[in-house]
Amino acid sequence: MLEVFFPCEICGKVFANKKYLRCHEQIHSLEKKYKCNVCEKAFRRNEHLKKHNMIHEQENPHVCKLCNRSFRTRFSFGIHWRTHTKEKPYVCDMCGKSFGDRSSMRRHHILHTKEKSYICFFCNKSFALKSYLNVHIRTHTQEKPYVCKVCKKGFITKAALDIHYRVHTKEKPFACNVCDKTFSKRSNLNIHYTSHLKIRSHVCEICGLTFKNKYSLNKHLSVHSQERPHKCNECGKGFIRKSYLKQHVLIHTQKRPYSCEICRKAFRCKSNLKTHSRTHTAEKPYECDVCAKSFLTKTYLKDHYRIHIQEKPFECKLCHKAYFNKWHLKIHYNSHSDIKPFECDVCNKTFSTSGNFKCHFRIHSKEKPYVCDICCKAFTQKGNLNYHYRLHLKAQSSNL
Numbered sequence: 001m002l003e004v005f006f007p008c009e010i011c012g013k014v015f016a017n018k019k020y021l022r023c024h025e026q027i028h029s030l031e032k033k034y035k036c037n038v039c040e041k042a043f044r045r046n047e048h049l050k051k052h053n054m055i056h057e058q059e060n061p062h063v064c065k066l067c068n069r070s071f072r073t074r075f076s077f078g079i080h081w082r083t084h085t086k087e088k089p090y091v092c093d094m095c096g097k098s099f100g101d102r103s104s105m106r107r108h109h110i111l112h113t114k115e116k117s118y119i120c121f122f123c124n125k126s127f128a129l130k131s132y133l134n135v136h137i138r139t140h141t142q143e144k145p146y147v148c149k150v151c152k153k154g155f156i157t158k159a160a161l162d163i164h165y166r167v168h169t170k171e172k173p174f175a176c177n178v179c180d181k182t183f184s185k186r187s188n189l190n191i192h193y194t195s196h197l198k199i200r201s202h203v204c205e206i207c208g209l210t211f212k213n214k215y216s217l218n219k220h221l222s223v224h225s226q227e228r229p230h231k232c233n234e235c236g237k238g239f240i241r242k243s244y245l246k247q248h249v250l251i252h253t254q255k256r257p258y259s260c261e262i263c264r265k266a267f268r269c270k271s272n273l274k275t276h277s278r279t280h281t282a283e284k285p286y287e288c289d290v291c292a293k294s295f296l297t298k299t300y301l302k303d304h305y306r307i308h309i310q311e312k313p314f315e316c317k318l319c320h321k322a323y324f325n326k327w328h329l330k331i332h333y334n335s336h337s338d339i340k341p342f343e344c345d346v347c348n349k350t351f352s353t354s355g356n357f358k359c360h361f362r363i364h365s366k367e368k369p370y371v372c373d374i375c376c377k378a379f380t381q382k383g384n385l386n387y388h389y390r391l392h393l394k395a396q397s398s399n400l
Contacts, residue, residue: 022119041145076116164287191302 006021034049035042043049051072062077063070066084072078079101082088088098091104094112099105107129116126118133127133138144141289144154146161150168155161166172172182174189183189200211202217228238230245234252239245247268250256256266258273262280267273275297278284284294286301288308295301303325306312312322314329318336319374321327331353334340340350342357346364351357359381362368368378370385374392379385 022117125330167287188305191311 004019006018008021008025010025033042034046036049036052038053041052043052044288061070061389062072064077064080066085069080073079082100084354088100090099090102091097092099092105092108092112094109095107099108113128116128118127118130118329119125120127120133120136120140122137125136138156144156146155146158147153148161148164150156150165153164155164166184172184173181174186175181176183176189176192181192183192202214204217204220228240229283230239230242231237232239232245232248234249234253237248239248250268256268258268258270259266260273260276260280262277265276267276278296284296286295286298287293288295288301288304293304295304306324312324314323314326315321316323316329316332316336318333321332323332334352340352342351342354343349344351344357344360344364346361351360362380370379370382372375372379372385372388374389374391377388379388
């Protein structure tokens with residue numbers, strides 16, 4: 001049987017299969033030999049440089065007659081024009097769904113094929129489209145080519161820059177068709193919509209709780225059925241889903257396969273490591289468009305956003321008190337059950353939350369992590385430090 005080799009056309013290096021060749025070719029694709037004479041920004045292709053040059057020329061010759069938006073290329077204008085005409089000429093041959101441009105259809109088509117042929121040579125993660133891979137590579141190279149003209153903050157994608165720019169322009173293009181409230185992000189509009197959606201047609205016959213769709217109802221029913229088909233071989237504990245079991249098994253094996261390269265702290269889940277890594281980089285990629293406060297995770301942002309729209313979806317079944325997030329509801333439930341799972345091994349005092357326990361333990365350890373930067377006095381609790389700061393402010397104002 002003849003051995004087949006795949007040579008690189010650029011440097012001549014030979015590979016055993018096409019997958020490794022494609023992976024290697026990305027090294028060459030990172031080379032940027034086309035430089036802009038104005039700002040010295042480099043590009044991999046000459047056509048990308050030509051497109052970039054239009055930014056300096058400020059030429060947007062193609063103007064939309066309906067909304068006055070201008071575009072650099074006829075192609076971009078054509079895609080935009082279809083948003084007015086509602087024309088969707090690109091049809092998916094697998095499900096019949098139609099799209100306004102070819103790239104949107106290609107992205108959708110991947111949902112059917114599940115094909116991911118573009119591989120990152122840094123971490124071996126695979127992607128369905130080359131554009132997705134290019135964006136992902138920037139997370140390794142820390143390249144942020146899209147820079148805000150106002151505050152000079154850099155972004156990995158143009159979409160992220162466009163969303164950020166609305167903080168400066170105060171533009172809120174996404175309007176609620178129920179109450180006319182506007183938002184800078186579509187995701188925030190979707191969260192807001194839930195405050196209007198009081199009609200929930202799928203009712204649980206056991207407890208009367210209602211759900212928006214059948215999937216959510218079926219997911220909830222497993223709570224009543226007590227059916228836990230996925231059993232742990234070590235302790236016999238059962239789980240509703242296989243993914244929950246996989247995560248639980250790591251408790252017995254003590255395996256924490258995902259470790260932080262900076263502080264070596266290990267985690268059971270990759271997502272937990274990703275969130276932890278941001279504590280070192282101080283990266284908070286999820287920004288509230290109401291108050292501009294930033295958060296480590298999307299969940300933290302969603303929880304915070306409910307404060308602005310005054311939505312409290314997590315209600316206590318016993319006293320009907322409502323909360324912004326699930327965690328606060330969980331803590332509240334302990335007040336009904338008198339469950340205090342966190343016990344101090346020095347004085348045996350028990351606490352309903354780990355936060356209260358940690359705060360208490362500082363009495364024994366004498367740890368005072370909150371230090372005043374005016375007089376260097378230290379405190380066990382942040383609240384005490386804040387109160388202490390107010391004493392300084394009061395003293396300063398009385399001296400004026």
